[in-house]
Amino acid sequence: MSSNPLAAYDRPSVAVDLVLMTAVDGALKVLVQRHPQMAWVLPGGLVHIDETLEDTVARMLAQKARMPGAFVEQLYTFGALDRDPRGRVISVAYYALVPAERIERALAAGDDLRLATVSNGACDTPLGYDHDQIVRVAAERLAAKLDYTAIALELLPAEFTLRALQDVYETILSVRLAKPAFRRKMLDRGFLTSTGRFETGGAHRPAELYARA
Amino acid sequence: MSSNPLAAYDRPSVAVDLVLMTAVDGALKVLVQRHPQMAWVLPGGLVHIDETLEDTVARMLAQKARMPGAFVEQLYTFGALDRDPRGRVISVAYYALVPAERIERALAAGDDLRLATVSNGACDTPLGYDHDQIVRVAAERLAAKLDYTAIALELLPAEFTLRALQDVYETILSVRLAKPAFRRKMLDRGFLTSTGRFETGGAHRPAELYARA
């Protein structure tokens, strides 16, 4: 070993890949990006030498996904030898959650970005590299976190009805939930506050709007 | 960008750090290693260019921790710029669980390895780099996983009493649990099978030995 032992080894490249998800019309969606060779891939890029992982994620969110400031959490790190044909790349995957309205506005200006549909952890559009596997892990993590966190609120606008929240749960878990039980469980948890405002417009009683506590 | 875009950037080093934990006498312990400069650090090392992350973990477990084949899971990836004074090192942390007897046997031959005590996520021995933070995250993850997995069994020998299992839970969660409730919950979960054998020797009724289902 030399005076700096770090110099003695070949280094892998380190990338960040982003699984940006949203729930629209009963379907879980993932943002994917057109790729020159492989058809579609997750937005991602190399971690620069003077960037933290979070810096890279913020850069990917802003530049590649055009969703700066979205909720994001680290997912898992993938290190198989052959995951990138160009060379050894270790990828630190993050997942991001965005309300459907916001992503649909950004995609209106869209070109090389689109939303792929995920069902049972599988993506309807086949993705390059090991990105199908990354999406699967992200979908599983999201479903697991619904039970014990308020993470679903990241998929809704600032004010939302309990029915909209239930739709998010039913979409991600692929189950039908009972309305009264769902209402009470959510309200008892203390994650929500009622705004006193109502969503009008339907041919039925207006639904109260709630916000995060 | 050149023909191989990976070549265009300086690359960070990638390391694996290992949080090998066990539960002994009501205390959660972490294996730490003497370091030339900093007093104590987690066992760890660089990921070689032709090694998967899991390969590196297996190598660390065998060579550095002398605990080959232990249960291991990925914990989190740490990427702060200044976490290693020698240069930019991104560390993929893993946690490992080993029954107390096994680790105590291996440490009998001990030299530069010892068990530090963790309480409330904090390590009694101050560690170098950001390893105190890594230990904290590992302790939190372990406590969270007790609730919904059979992970505690990794900290016990192949056959064990329900009292021993309860001790593991109480140690990691830092709470006292009610014996009847604990027994029934564990048996109802289906993770355990009774062996029909008993642990004798105490001045009291022998305790039945259980094994993983």
Place this chain on the structure above:
DNA sequence: CCAAAAGTGTTACAAGTACACCCATGA
């Protein structure tokens, strides 16, 4: 007034807690 979806009350069941008690052993 009717259809539709929001929202509530009532009962039943299941999971979890508290506590009292019995059991088998070594000394």
Place this chain on the structure above:
DNA sequence: TCATGGGTGTACTTGTAACACTTTTGG
């Protein structure tokens, strides 16, 4: 036979599920 910890039964409380019901709107 006593102390000790293993192991069980029973009542109580809490959380969840099922179902029927009322409320408020648009057409």
